Amino acid sequence: MLNWIFLIVGLLLISLLWNVITVEERRKETRIVCCVFLCLGIVVYFLQTVLL
């Protein structure tokens, strides 16, 4: 459980960092990318813990 919390909080913090420092013109793209990384990170961790 600790690992899942750390993972999701970490991904959200990095996403927050990216959204703060990104330029205005790319804000929308950055948000989409952050969502992709969030979903991918969760899926990848799930698969790696289940399959390995």
Place this chain on the structure above:
Amino acid sequence: MSTKVETANQQTTNTDDFQYEPVPKSNRKTWVDLTFVWFGAAMVAQLYQAGVTVTIGTGGLPNGLIAILGGALFLALFTALNGYVGYKTHCNAALSSRYAYGSVGVAIPGCHVADIGWYVVNAAMFCSIVTTLFPQIDIKVWAILISMLFITNNYIGFSKMVILNKITAPILIFTGLFGIYKCSLLPGGFTAIWSNVFPPTMSISAGVAVVIGTWAAGCSRAADYMRFAKEAKDSFLASFLGFFFGFMLCIVTGAIWGAATGTSEIAATLSALGIVGLGALMFFLQNWATCEHSSYITSTSLPITIEVVTKKKFPRRFIVLGVGLIAVCICGLDIQSYYVPFCAFLGYLIPPIAAVSIADYFIMSKTDFHWTGHKNFYDMDVNSEDVVHHKFNLATIPALIAGLLLGWKLNWGISSINAFVGTVVVYCVFCVIFTACGLQKKEMDLNEQLASRN
């Protein structure tokens, strides 16, 4: 690394690093500047791991130092030769390759995916260290987070990165020297370190190849930095004074660490020396900078390949994004344990690619058998029709195949040198053969058609 030279040379715009053109005279640097840049650039944290691995693998510090010295000398010469081509053309590595490979064939060296591997390996190496500090968190979690974090500067643009880069080198040097001090406190001191013997898992030749593999990809792109040189000697001075000593400083430090602790994993080495916290900080800053560099290199060279193949320009930041996504998927799969095989592989994969450009410039361009039929090909503007209308140099194919096979399959000597020399020889031979077969005549016909149009 590349941002250090390019930051020093940027005009008012942030995107003007002469990616598609020769560097103007007003933006070129002296050998002193280039030497300092290369000295700093050569010092990367993964060299500590390389030094540890090669020393333990070859059976002890004496053998490890022989392998390291041999590999470092080859890399310095390799850097100087590649850099000289960059000085001569004042173009980056991808653009310079157009002379040897052709305007379409440049897709081969442009397909620089080795740095994707470096990104993943460096991120994984840091994760293995931070897991030692925080064992409660699964390394796979760290791998996913670090893979995303380490593309921040290249994808988003992180102005604070400059500050981090400035403090990285002093922390790197301090950590290395402090680690050596801790080694001296171990029972037996330096005498014992020198005398320690370990079961060898690789020959000295294999150790040399691993050492070469640590920087082969970076050295093959020496033109990226040496294009800013003012004089020919700058490339050799920067390579042998800057790169060589910076490289040796880090890898020999790692060798001493390894010989003192008897461990081949960097995390275990740092634990044995009692410098995990300091090491983690150093690896965090240094590996972040190295990973940003790896993603940068990939993002500047792959678009060239993509453009040649698809005829479309591909935004650099999407390449960076792709690198991060790949790393998220595989970084947590114990990738750091593949460090030695990866280095060994690069040790014979990369030299042939650069050997073609080196052979083309230093040998074939001085003869009547150059594939384009030109006598002074390298004096021509890389973006001129004279250069661009030469599409593909067929001699590169057998040369690359031969070089790869020689490096991979030949069981004697040093695989990197076998691959390099084999590529040079085969390339020259096939240039002559293809000239005899009439391929050069076709290129010369193109030259005449262009001349008549003009």
